[in-house]
Amino acid sequence: MHHTLQLKVLDARFGGEWPLPAYATEASAGLDLRAALDAPLVLEPGDTALVPSGISIHIADPALCAVILPRSGLGHKHGIVLGNGTGLIDADYQGPLMISVWNRGREPFTMQPGDRIAQLVLLPVVRATLQVVDEFETSARGTGGFGHTGVQ
Ligand SMILES: O=c1ccn([C@H]2C[C@H](O)[C@@H](COP(=O)(O)OP(=O)(O)OP(=O)(O)O)O2)c(=O)[nH]1
Ligand SMILES: [Mg+2]
Numbered sequence: 711m712h713h714t715l716q717l718k719v720l721d722a723r724f725g726g727e728w729p730l731p732a733y734a735t736e737a738s739a740g741l742d743l744r745a746a747l748d749a750p751l752v753l754e755p756g757d758t759a760l761v762p763s764g765i766s767i768h769i770a771d772p773a774l775c776a777v778i779l780p781r782s783g784l785g786h787k788h789g790i791v792l793g794n795g796t797g798l799i800d801a802d803y804q805g806p807l808m809i810s811v812w813n814r815g816r817e818p819f820t821m822q823p824g825d826r827i828a829q830l831v832l833l834p835v836v837r838a839t840l841q842v843v844d845e846f847e848t849s850a851r852g853t854g855g856f857g858h859t860g861v862q
Contacts, residue, residue: 713774713832720806721746721764728824731765740779740829743809747823753813758793761809761827769801775835778809778828789815792828801835 717730723746724730731741745751746764753759769776778797784790793810809828813819821827851858 711834713769713771715832716768716770718766718768719764720762720766723824724764728764731763731830740831742781742826743778743807743828743830745809745811745821745823745825745827747821749823751821753790753811753819753821755789755813755816755818758810758812760793761811761821763807763809763828766804766806767799767830768804769799769832772801772837773835774801774832775799776830776832778807778830781826781829784827788819789813789817790819790821790827797828799830 719725719730724744728744731743733741743763743765746762751759751761767776776799778792778799780791791812791814793812797808797810799807807830811821811827
């Protein structure tokens, strides 16, 4: 699926010093987001910081959203993940895209201005109309969950 996404450049270093967010390969799902920092940022173990991405987007279509996800290399090797688990960007949000970074690792991590620190993925959204009922039609699973079907 393809969508034309409106983007505002909030940091003049984009287009000059830094390329605009881009897909790393033809079939990459995520657009890499950069840390629009003025100076290196040292994240001590356990610390979180809200880092500007230097851009804003307007998805507009309520059948879409975007999520901010960790980059796997940073998350696995350096413990740099997101302070909010996953960032959810609403289709009507027009403010600056912010990245909550969390050092869940055991070593301090230094982030340089312009580093690609997370990724943005556009996703389809199904919005629900709630229908309140007294009983559900019985399903194979019923109310079983949280390991109910075993491990093997
Ligand atoms: O990692 C994130 C998560 C959210 N947002 C922006 C876009 C999103 O549309 C808005 C609100 O996010 P969310 O609904 O998750 O946060 P909230 O705490 O419920 O805030 P609000 O009361 O504004 O909805 O904040 C970001 O820039 N980065
Ligand atoms: Mg909200």
